[in-house]
Amino acid sequence: MSSINETAREPRRWPMRFLRISLTVTALLMFGQAVLAGLFMGGQSSAFGWHREMATVAGIALIVSIVAAILARRLGKAPMWPIWATTGLLALMSLLAFAGFRSLPALHVPLAVITILLAVALAAWALRYQPTATASSEQSAPDDDRVRTESPTSASVS
Numbered sequence: 001m002s003s004i005n006e007t008a009r010e011p012r013r014w015p016m017r018f019l020r021i022s023l024t025v026t027a028l029l030m031f032g033q034a035v036l037a038g039l040f041m042g043g044q045s046s047a048f049g050w051h052r053e054m055a056t057v058a059g060i061a062l063i064v065s066i067v068a069a070i071l072a073r074r075l076g077k078a079p080m081w082p083i084w085a086t087t088g089l090l091a092l093m094s095l096l097a098f099a100g101f102r103s104l105p106a107l108h109v110p111l112a113v114i115t116i117l118l119a120v121a122l123a124a125w126a127l128r129y130q131p132t133a134t135a136s137s138e139q140s141a142p143d144d145d146r147v148r149t150e151s152p153t154s155a156s157v158s
Helices: 004-041 046-076 081-101 105-128 135-157
Strands: none
Touching: 004 046, 004 105, 046 081, 081 105
16 A cells, blocks of 8 residues: 555656656657758758648647646646746747748748757756755755854854
8 A cells, every 4th residue: 555645746746757758759849840941951842841740749749848847836846947938938939930931041040949959958957857855845945054154153153
């Protein structure tokens, strides 16, 4: 039988796993976008249709990543910034799509590079992130810092 503590911890693990998977899939899809763009620029005209369709799938994957970031924050006590980072990445992807549909390669290509690098950086963070202490130890952390700063002063006075 599992204890109550083990059961309470399990819901906190899956949101971060979900975020890791969704961000990794998003980064891979965006990298695939670059491959398809290269094939298109290299003369394979059929790659353009695949590039456009994969952009839609990558956008959906990014929206799933936003939901995963929210769940990781609420249920898994992950930091808040991945929610804003994934939302910002969606805004960049929207601008990227605009530049693509307007046939503005001077804007589309650099934005694509930035978007892919940010997606890979987010996925790398998610894969490396290890949740730290529980909420009770987080509440005691400021007190520990205060004690550390006061102890040299009290030691020198004695």
